Amino acid sequence: MYLSLLFFVSTLGCTFAPNVTVMVISRFVLGLAVGGASVTVPSYLAEISPPDRRGQIVTKNELMIVFGQLLAYIFNAILGTTLGDVSHVWRYMLIISALPAVFLFIGMFRVPESPRWLISKQKHDKALGILNKIREQKQAAAELSEIKANLSQEADIRKAGFKDLGIPWIRRIMFIGIGIAVVQQVTGVNSIMYYGTEILKNAGFETKAALIGNIANGVISVLATFVGIWLLEKVGRRPMLMVGLAGTTFSLLLIAIFSAVLEGSTSLPYVVLALTITFLAFQQGAISPVTWLMLSEIFPLRLRGLGMGLTVFCLWIVNFVIGLLFPVLLGGVGLSVTFYIFVVLGIFAILFVKMFLPETRGLTLEQLEQQFRDYKKTPLPGSYSNEVDSSKSELNSI
Numbered sequence: 001m002y003l004s005l006l007f008f009v010s011t012l013g014c015t016f017a018p019n020v021t022v023m024v025i026s027r028f029v030l031g032l033a034v035g036g037a038s039v040t041v042p043s044y045l046a047e048i049s050p051p052d053r054r055g056q057i058v059t060k061n062e063l064m065i066v067f068g069q070l071l072a073y074i075f076n077a078i079l080g081t082t083l084g085d086v087s088h089v090w091r092y093m094l095i096i097s098a099l100p101a102v103f104l105f106i107g108m109f110r111v112p113e114s115p116r117w118l119i120s121k122q123k124h125d126k127a128l129g130i131l132n133k134i135r136e137q138k139q140a141a142a143e144l145s146e147i148k149a150n151l152s153q154e155a156d157i158r159k160a161g162f163k164d165l166g167i168p169w170i171r172r173i174m175f176i177g178i179g180i181a182v183v184q185q186v187t188g189v190n191s192i193m194y195y196g197t198e199i200l201k202n203a204g205f206e207t208k209a210a211l212i213g214n215i216a217n218g219v220i221s222v223l224a225t226f227v228g229i230w231l232l233e234k235v236g237r238r239p240m241l242m243v244g245l246a247g248t249t250f251s252l253l254l255i256a257i258f259s260a261v262l263e264g265s266t267s268l269p270y271v272v273l274a275l276t277i278t279f280l281a282f283q284q285g286a287i288s289p290v291t292w293l294m295l296s297e298i299f300p301l302r303l304r305g306l307g308m309g310l311t312v313f314c315l316w317i318v319n320f321v322i323g324l325l326f327p328v329l330l331g332g333v334g335l336s337v338t339f340y341i342f343v344v345l346g347i348f349a350i351l352f353v354k355m356f357l358p359e360t361r362g363l364t365l366e367q368l369e370q371q372f373r374d375y376k377k378t379p380l381p382g383s384y385s386n387e388v389d390s391s392k393s394e395l396n397s398i
Contacts, residue, residue: 004101007037008101011026011030014030016091035313046296047115054293056229062289066284113126113130115128127144128144150300181312181314181318186346187287188345189280191342202335203335209269228286228289229289237293237360240289240290242353244286245287245349247278247281248346249350253340259335
C-alpha cells in the first residue's frame, strides 16, 4: 500500500518535472518503489500459495509486468504517431502510468496478510483464518503446524544479517539467488524492452514504424508468459531455464550474424524484428517466470528480507549497467558486435544453471529450507554436486 503511494507521487514528479534535477530525483524515488515491489510481491505470493500452485500464482507477477509493458508500448505508439510533433508529448506518456498506482492502492484493501508473517508475530488464529479461506480445512491445519514447527526451529535464531553469510548453507542460497538474478539480466532482455524502438530504427525502420513494430515485442511477451505459467506446472524449473537460455542465446547469435550479413538491406529490420520476437518468446516464456519464482522460493523466512533485498539489488544494478552501456555499445560498435557480447554472456549463464541450480518444483518452502540446511549430507536435486555424486555411485556399482 505504501509502495502504491510512492509510485503515484514519483510518477507525478516525473510528469511535471520543471528541470533535469527534479526528474532525476523523481526517477530515483520511482526506482525505490520498483525495487520494493520486486522484493515484496513475489515473496508475498510465494507465502500464500500452496506448493502445487506456487509456480502458477507467483508468475502472475511476471505476467502483469509484461502486460504493463505492452500497454506502455501501445500508448506510446498512439501518442508518438498522433502527437509526435508536440515537444512535451513525453509528459502525456508518463502521466498515464499514475493510473495503475491508484488501482494498486484501492486493491490492497482486499488483500489478506501473509499467514507466515502472522504466525511469526504469534497471531495464530488470524493465520489459520486466512489459511482456511485459501486452502482446504485439513490442508490449512497441516500447513499451520508445518509453519509453526519451522518457526519454532528458528525461534532462538535472530534474523539473518551479513555475518550469517559465513554459514555455508546460507552462503549457498545467496550465491544461487544472486546468480539467478544476474542470469536473468545478462540475456539482455531489458536492453530489448527499453531500447526496442532504437534497435528497430538502427536496423532500418523509420521512427513511427519502429514504435508500431515494438508493440509486437509486448504482445509476444504477454503470450509467452501465459505459456510459461502453464509450463511451470508441467516442467521443472531447471529444464525450463536451460531451454530458455539456449533459445535466447541462439536468437541473439542470429541477430548478430544477420546484422552483419544483411547490413544496409531493406529486409534487415524485418529479420531483426522476427528474431527479437523469438528471443522474447524464450525469455518471457521460460527465463523470467522461473527467475522470480525461484527467488521467492529459495529464501527461508528469517533470510527472506536480506536475501531478496540483496538479490534484487544485484538484479537492478546489473540492469542499470546494461541499460547504461547498451546505447553506448550500439552507437560505438554497432548492432552485430553488441549482440555477440550478449551471446558470450548467455553461454556463461547456461553453464551457471547447469552447475549450480537446484530443482525446487513440488516442495514446500519449509522443505526447501531443510534441504538447503542438509545440503552437505544430501545435495539438492538437480544440482551439479548431486549429479557428480550420482555418477560416482554408478561407477562404484560397476
